Amino acid sequence: MTPLKKANYLSLPDSRDIDHYLFTLAEHSDRARMVHIGTSAGGRPVHALLMSSSPAFMRHYRPEPGKATVLVLAAQHGNEPAGAEAVQQLAQELTLGRHEALLKRLNLVLVAMANPDGRDLSRRHNANDENTNIDYVALNAGETRLLVNTLQRFDPDLVYDAHESGIWKRVLTREQGWLTDVEVQFEVGNNPNIDARLQDYTAGFLLPALISKVSEAGVRAEAYRGEITQLGQRVARGGLGITNLRNYAAMQGRVSVLVESRLDNKSGSYATPRNIAERVRKQHLALLSLLQLAATDSRRLMAVSRQARAQWQSAGADRSLSMDVHFARNHAEPEVRLPLVRLSSGERRYHEFVNYNAIVAGEQVLLPPAYAITRERERMARWLERHHIRFMTLRAPQDVRAERILIEALQPQPRIKPGVREKWRVQARTEAGELRLGPGDILVPMDQPLGPLAAMMLDPRSANALYQEAGWRWLKPGPFPVFPVNPGKARYSTSQDSGDLVTAAP
Template identity: 60%
Template sequence: MKVLLSLLVFCASLAWAGPVPPSPFEKSAQQALPSSQEIGAYLAVLDELSPRARLVELGKSAGGRPIEALLMSNSDDFLTGFAPQQGKPTVMLLGSQHGNEPSSAEAIQLLARQLVMGEHHELLDKLNLVLVAMANPDGRDLSSRYNATMDNTNIDYVALNAGETRLLVDALHTFQPDVVYDAHESGIWKRILTKEQGYLTDVDAQFDMGNNPNIDGELRTYTEQYLLPALLERVSTAGLPAVRYRGEITDIKQSVARGGLGITNLRNYAAMQGRISILVENRLDNKQGSYDSPRNIVERVRKQLLSMEQMLRLIADEADRVTRLSRQARQRWRSAADDGQILWMGVGFEVNKHEPVVSLPLVRMEDGKRKMHSFSNHDAIAAEEPVKLAAAYGITREQARMADWLRRHHITFEVLEAPRRVTIERLVIERLAVQPKARPGVREKLQAVVRTSPQSAELKAGDLLVPTDQPMGPLAALMLDPRSANSLYQESEWNWLAEGEFPVFPVITP
């Protein structure tokens, strides 16, 4: 039946000389944003119309709305069993993690429709696609940054409090993408910059990739030195000025850096697992502007679609290298340090000594003229407190709760059935430095000053042992170690940091 429908669609496209069927957004004459239910129904239609498509429900949002992935592939093995293929990257595209940034959800539907119609056929020859048009359907229907229970799922990738975040983490492990593309919009109107200082930001597309210094060394070098510059060039050449992400400019007097270094965001969380991870922030136009469509939504969707298409073409051209580096990193993580096994517990931004000041454009509200402004440039990444990756981590507190958290992350662990004598690195917190402001680039609220000493210890029955010789091992270490700026204990519901011996510690000899 799907084959027959696909032939009918193809014939219809020849007769109509246009896209069939139109998306709900197109049906509204590009004036009204459809609901999450309408988008879901449209994705189901595309599933029925094409043998190259399969709609998979990932689960339900906090508000009970379906979160779905539309798989697009020429491979039956991928569509039915999600099996990775040699030299053929799997690319996961996520739209609207923030529900009030809707253009990416519309662009993903348009991309899917084009693929169903046989356009971009060369992409499906080289790529398997996982299209999540609405990562936050509650936010979509509520026109909110948050889900129905007011969780900001975009920064929840350590604590995993929100069901939506857990579903996306599950999807990473189900589909094993080599590339993760997270599409956002960035408003040009800022409270201080615009309302008090009279300027709007001036950027059409800005991109960043996983930048935490603990990402696999070879993968990070490739994305930083080749893939990101190549993507900026392609998008710019296609007519959309693209720049490296400079973060949110909210005040003329601030410094600028890059996208955050923390693993609470999807970009670094996915990259720490050995995946090429790309962030795009396209322009979210001012509400008070005069446009041909509401808040310039037609143009915003066009920019998102162009950005996605250029990214996919680049990944298709780089298919062999992308799959080799990504799958190699997932099989065996190697840091950029000489011995390949060093984790940096302290990370943040500092002044770029080679380029301490950068000039960036802003638009003056009073006359709409573009003006360059100088900003202190803090985009140099500081990596501090090197720690050799231990063989395992022992957990001696709230073991059942910790076990549930580890399962949510798909981290393998052992529950001891009997006491076991091990050699550990004893961690004693001597003092806590309260950060008046979170360290730039991460969400570190308390900095633990820790004294270490090797010793023999006995783990009890029921204690947990988390080996680091697993794909999630380095990421687990960064989340479990109290010295880490990215640790679980920076999250309010895991407030374990206190002076004295810490109940989670590296195990040297399990």
């Protein structure tokens, strides 16, 4: 029995109880193994439970030709515990030999608690009050970095991020008297710069298949509409930015799915405290349904995902990126009806919301051969290493063809612009010419699997640029210190070999 069931659902296990339980499962099964993947800000260990019928995977962790690797992350938010409980339950069932078909087609990496500090301190964030969920560009929190390392280490084809959403909202509930009436919502990587074939597969097949599978099992599932905080607001989808794991992983060429299940209202009366048994049941159904779909369709899922990692293909012409992405009014479906429940009476009614789920992909920029970095180079080198992005540090001056980016104006982003965390919109023009880079300057070649992701974070014109993050306020009018260059063919062919850091002699 999982610790939660053993406690008769009356108290949540802490991170040590959960670790202890998973270690015990692993000790008694040759298909399970616990791997230490890092330590939280508060000094708590973070583990992944590997589940596989393949001894080679248990030893080397590497992707296998006949099996999709799936990374499941639960409880990045400490106050959303049901996902971690569902992972423990599934792990137990698998060690007992249930769901036999799954381990024939899948190698599982289960991180039951991505944020053990949050679990033990009953809070959303880690012990340093960092929100790892929006940290995937800056990589400030140790937990985010260890999850990025985990992506690199296991190279999953499918990434699943499990959350719960509270339905009690200050304006919608307290002032207007309504609660949203959703059970389980799913979103997938939706940034328009994700590999085009991967997007087609995920949005066109996997998401609708998952929604119908869970609905058929009796739990109403829908596509995620973002947070509903008041009547009369616009609704869109999950955010388009790459600061979250869903889009970050998808930009790396992985099929990526988010679940948000209902975190019931404190004031309701339920069979178990805060309805935890029912919440775990929904999370378990969502997770199991996804894994069953992934196992059944593993061949196609692997092909699409591995192809995206080997050779990114943009949705637009050539290899181009949309720098300014946001949501806009969907003119084909201008309104959307969502079910709400009146807090006082339990009356259920549909309400109309303005539908803002059309994705606008603005200015297209051709992916250059490389980006040059000429400011705070040591700090930037550390940041690139954290992302596992390959780069070269020049030892001697080098002449390159450059496309300098000249920032002409900065506009504070209106709060109304949904879907992006962009704080400043950059107005810029480019100026092509020869330029001499100096010793210590950094070249980041785009001819690498993480090239498109790197460009979205490095290019100041991007809505997802690093410089939108606190601590990286580089944006100001004038020539920008990071810009596209063409260093000539020989220059970046050397970057393919060994580690993350390659120093090129002139």
